[in-house]
């Protein structure tokens with residue numbers, strides 16, 4: 001899931017407790033960083049789910 005803290009976007013893994021601090025408030029930048037870091041994003045039942053590099057794509 002996506003969380004915002006103090007204007008920064010945090011990506012939280014939906015399968016474990018891993019959190020990626022993107023250090024940006026721009027959604028596009030956050031998404032680009034997320035992909036560079038090997039995170040996956042999948043839309044399931046109208047909800048965006050996020051997976052860290054260890055967990056892989058959410059199912």
Ligand SMILES: [Zn+2]
Nearest residue numbers: 013016052055
């Ligand atoms: Zn994970």
